[in-house]
Amino acid sequence: MIADLKVADVPHISTEICRIATQAGADYVIVQGFLGEDVIESCSRAADIFVVCDMSHPGALDFITPNIEKIAEKAKKYASGIVGPATRPESIKTLKRITGELPLISPGVKAQGAEVGDAIRAGADFEIVGRAIYMSRDPADEAERIYKKLKEIGDI
């Protein structure tokens, strides 16, 4: 289980959040890379972490997207995986170039504008689909349809 807390506080608080989430059963905790290297490093001592290197919303362009290369350089030293936006395939390519084998999970599919498969084609390892499934009239059917689409891409 990945606890998507987008942890974004000073080191001693962020670390405590990671510790509590791990104790509560989280396998991984998501931490905001924008906080800087000391936060990433200290969180990685309290939990296995995924680090957000770029985000899917338009406002990410203000401060986050211009820094993704530097954030990824720091993240790859400590993270078990990284988070990059399905809405920005170019970001995913950049992140994969820097972080190599680290798993990249990608939110922003459908409800935020990306098509199923966009992130995987750009190099993401997993796509995260939330509202498109849980707000659909038939979530099981929608999940099945998305799964099949991704499987087709995987078979190419």
Place this chain on the structure above:
Amino acid sequence: MIADLKVADVPHISTEICRIATQAGADYVIVQGFLGEDVIESCSRAADIFVVCDMSHPGALDFITPNIEKIAEKAKKYASGIVGPATRPESIKTLKRITGELPLISPGVKAQGAEVGDAIRAGADFEIVGRAIYMSRDPADEAERIYKKLKEIGDI
């Protein structure tokens, strides 16, 4: 009551966090400004917000501190107040220059290295003291001592 959640997610999630915190009794919710203008704007429709424009830990220098002027420009359009670090008086001066009358609250006192009064002298409206009080052997006495120091500065 200010809910110091350092909200740092995409707009629809951040807004929901702000809404829930407000419903639970928070007068204000603290939101991370580096998320960008759409997050700040949408949170401000769900809650009265304080926006973090700079932070007190060393890692803030990696990505946040270089952007404080632009973060503050966005924050002042929507925020009821802003958050700036007692450990960086220069940041507080910059933030006050940009955000003017907006209340500035300042963490990072004592445990993180700033002296009591540093932030107020730089222009902050309030200093936030956590560990120096709650981890002291006599919290009431320590709080009293800090209060007196700040009152002296206020009287200058």
